[in-house]
Amino acid sequence: xxxxxxxxxxxxxxxxxxxxxxxxxxxxxxxxxxxxxxxxxxxxxxxxxxxxxxxxxxxxxxxxxxxxxxxxxxxxxxxxxxxxxxxxxxxxxxxxxxxxxxxxxxxxxxxxxxxxxxxxxxxxxxxxxxxxxxxxxxxxxxxxxxxxxxxxxxxxxxxxxxxxxxxxxxxxxxxxxxxxxxxxxxxxxxxxxxxxxxxxxxxxxxxxxxxxxxxxxxxxxxxxxxxxxxxxxxxxxxxxxxxxxxxxxxxxxxxxxxxxxxxx
Amino acid sequence: xxxxxxxxxxxxxxxxxxxxxxxxxxxxxxxxxxxxxxxxxxxxxxxxxxxxxxxxxxxxxxxxxxxxxxxxxxxxxxxxxxxxxxxxxxxxxxxxxxxxxxxxxxxxxxxxxxxxxxxxxxxxxxxxxxxxxxxxxxxxxxxxxxxxxxxxxxxxxxxxxxxxxxxxxxxxxxxxxxxxxxxxxxxxxxxxxxxxxxxxxxxxxxxxxxxxxxxxxxxxxxxxxxxxxxxxxxxxxxxxxxxxxxxxxxxxxxxxxxxxxxxxxxxxxxxxxxxxxxxxxxxxxxxxxxxxxxxxxxxxxxxxxxxxxxxxxxxxxxxxxxxxxxxxxxxxxxxxxxxxxxxxxxxxxxxxxxxxxxxxxxxxxxxxxxxxxxxxxxxxxxxxxxxxxxxxxxxxxxxxxxxxxxxxxxxxxxxxxxxxxxxxxxxxxxxxxxxxxxxxxxxxxxxxxxxxxxxxxxxxxxxxxxxxxxxxxxxxxxxxxxxxxxxxxxxxxxxxxxxxxxxxxxxxxxxxxxxxxxxxxxxxxxxxxxxxxxxxxxxxxxxxxxxxxxxxxxxxxxxxxxxxx
Numbered sequence: 001x002x003x004x005x006x007x008x009x010x011x012x013x014x015x016x017x018x019x020x021x022x023x024x025x026x027x028x029x030x031x032x033x034x035x036x037x038x039x040x041x042x043x044x045x046x047x048x049x050x051x052x053x054x055x056x057x058x059x060x061x062x063x064x065x066x067x068x069x070x071x072x073x074x075x076x077x078x079x080x081x082x083x084x085x086x087x088x089x090x091x092x093x094x095x096x097x098x099x100x101x102x103x104x105x106x107x108x109x110x111x112x113x114x115x116x117x118x119x120x121x122x123x124x125x126x127x128x129x130x131x132x133x134x135x136x137x138x139x140x141x142x143x144x145x146x147x148x149x150x151x152x153x154x155x156x157x158x159x160x161x162x163x164x165x166x167x168x169x170x171x172x173x174x175x176x177x178x179x180x181x182x183x184x185x186x187x188x189x190x191x192x193x194x195x196x197x198x199x200x201x202x203x204x205x206x207x208x209x210x211x212x213x214x215x216x217x218x219x220x221x222x223x224x225x226x227x228x229x230x231x232x233x234x235x236x237x238x239x240x241x242x243x244x245x246x247x248x249x250x251x252x253x254x255x256x257x258x259x260x261x262x263x264x
Numbered sequence: 265x266x267x268x269x270x271x272x273x274x275x276x277x278x279x280x281x282x283x284x285x286x287x288x289x290x291x292x293x294x295x296x297x298x299x300x301x302x303x304x305x306x307x308x309x310x311x312x313x314x315x316x317x318x319x320x321x322x323x324x325x326x327x328x329x330x331x332x333x334x335x336x337x338x339x340x341x342x343x344x345x346x347x348x349x350x351x352x353x354x355x356x357x358x359x360x361x362x363x364x365x366x367x368x369x370x371x372x373x374x375x376x377x378x379x380x381x382x383x384x385x386x387x388x389x390x391x392x393x394x395x396x397x398x399x400x401x402x403x404x405x406x407x408x409x410x411x412x413x414x415x416x417x418x419x420x421x422x423x424x425x426x427x428x429x430x431x432x433x434x435x436x437x438x439x440x441x442x443x444x445x446x447x448x449x450x451x452x453x454x455x456x457x458x459x460x461x462x463x464x465x466x467x468x469x470x471x472x473x474x475x476x477x478x479x480x481x482x483x484x485x486x487x488x489x490x491x492x493x494x495x496x497x498x499x500x501x502x503x504x505x506x507x508x509x510x511x512x513x514x515x516x517x518x519x520x521x522x523x524x525x526x527x528x529x530x531x532x533x534x535x536x537x538x539x540x541x542x543x544x545x546x547x548x549x550x551x552x553x554x555x556x557x558x559x560x561x562x563x564x565x566x567x568x569x570x571x572x573x574x575x576x577x578x579x580x581x582x583x584x585x586x587x588x589x590x591x592x593x594x595x596x597x598x599x600x601x602x603x604x605x606x607x608x609x610x611x612x613x614x615x616x617x618x619x620x621x622x623x624x625x626x627x628x629x630x631x632x633x634x635x636x637x638x639x640x641x642x643x644x645x646x647x648x649x650x651x652x653x654x655x656x657x658x659x660x661x662x663x664x665x666x667x668x669x670x671x672x673x674x675x676x677x678x679x680x681x682x683x684x685x686x687x688x689x690x691x692x693x694x695x696x697x698x699x700x701x702x703x704x705x706x707x708x709x710x711x712x713x714x715x716x717x718x719x720x721x722x723x724x725x726x727x728x729x730x731x732x733x734x735x736x737x738x739x740x741x742x743x744x745x746x747x748x749x750x751x752x753x754x755x756x757x758x759x760x761x762x763x764x765x766x767x768x769x770x771x772x773x774x775x776x777x778x779x780x781x782x783x784x785x786x787x788x789x790x791x792x793x794x795x796x797x798x799x800x801x802x803x804x805x806x807x808x809x810x811x812x813x814x815x816x817x818x819x820x821x822x823x824x825x826x827x828x829x
Binding site: 071072138140148150151152154156157158160162163164165166168170171172173174175176177178187191192193194195 | 333335343344345388389390423424428429439440442443444479481485486487488489491493527534535538539
């Protein structure tokens, strides 16, 4: 009798545990390209913060530069040759357009409120190719062409980032509604000129950088502590599963380079 | 002891339960009935997990919707918004014309359809989080259909750059059409606005207006915020007129700059509205400009409506059968205006899905045919829409290989004695042979005579008869003109006699859609007839009767007059 009771209780506990595990499974988050902390980011004044910098390099055979076929509006779009920008490798194998960021920062500085958040369309090319946009900030899209474009962002209705808005040649500037939550990077495309592609990431904190032509990135005013350092690149993928852990000391500088290969 | 274990167990159980329930709150409630119906009727295409990747998905274009991203094409709501439940219910009920999505009105009860609506909403968390209902597109200020509105709509069709994708004549043949993809990277064609029975979300002016204002989520079709915001219809027309002027007078220059400035200011206010920082005065101005934008949009909707016939044409059977018209003159050439006097017969086409390789996703709706004949010859005009003019095989990086556009017109070699007698197998014959005219976009002014005894068993005839052909491709439409003698000496040819119904069928290839060999669109057998020559007696008897009546009347009058005197 006693044994039976015990078995019953054990089963009861097992059921409860099962429920818990099941619920946890269900909660599993959709795979983002970047890792965003679940906790709300807290803004604080950072005194004597540290600095994380480094160079992102490419490893492997660099594919030949691919010239884009311009099949529309040659007078506007065909003046300057355009090339595929999904993999831009510079001198010393420097990899441009890689996002490097802190995955698990919980508090720190505010965004630079004076920074212009703009996506330019000139000669039927988006510039920049990869860009980070603070959550809650409206992106301004410029049209410097005597041509009609449509700004098509492959986002979600949940965050208000599912956007496909026409921008006629009469409209020089156009604001896009700010994202309600972190997301991305998501693709931006002009369907009218099918070769025009870019990426935007809506980010919850300012510790994000995009590498320049020399593959360099810098994250400044980082509060001292241990952080997971992540990256994302359009064709080289991310390190969500094995981020690099860096320790930032007050006023110190951490160097961390990355070498990326084309994602199989 | 026993009690304490029991209590402890209960506490632990409750603890787990509470935790699991609190977690489970994120997971939307699952409708069991909806799940059952979904898995039975929807999952084959849309996938068990709603990712649009069911077992049949690979063969379908447009692809079945992926429900996990919350992007729905056909909505009554504004751009970027989720659809209403009613939107989803309507699509399930009516289906999506021109795609593989059927209507379920007759096969699922209304209750089942509503349950499916709640079930598919569980695939996207955004439905759960959305506390405020999605913003619906206002249908206020509708402008009734009129020639004048259509004319204004045509102007704005150009101003809003609709032609970039939909083409100058609206046949979905714009210069951006070949490179369009949806957000999942699948090929997507802009709608052919002249065939509105294929519009996924319906063809009423309101439907068109909603697609225009709200865009088609996940596709290339954007939302619009006016091409001349803040300018009235007349001002927008004036602006375009001045912009196109090579030289402007000082006064015109000033006028243009003023309009340009007004427009710039209106757009600035629009941006402030987007950012939520407009003041009351600006809000007022914005509301006024929006009203004008809506007016322009209704004109465009009316114009798009005007591009298609009232209803999908009736197929060429019964009273609509193709009747070749007799003329005593020489037969008209391809550009002769006399063709416009004839109404075309409409032959709907479907994908060939009997023989591999098959065409599950046809891009060509139909072929329209007109014909004249005289004492010795017959001329046909075959007209069909094709968004791209493919004259040679090409390897494209994004869309694979494209092939040459083509059409084949099929007749039996021997015309059955009476209409009920068996015809050759409709797919290019079998035991009974068929006679074919094949035309390809790679050789625009010739047709080749073939004899076929099966879809993969066709031969070019050794003796090629004297057939004249000429073709043109304009604004997304092919016109092929073919002229041949009614009678030939070749036993393999069709011999055409007046008043006899001749079976006719079609195969059409859209090279950009991967059509080649058996992959094509086809029709079943229809027929055409050389309309018997109207009897010349109709020109003799009626006047004769009239003369006779007149004579009798005159005589009668004389008789009466004489009797009275």
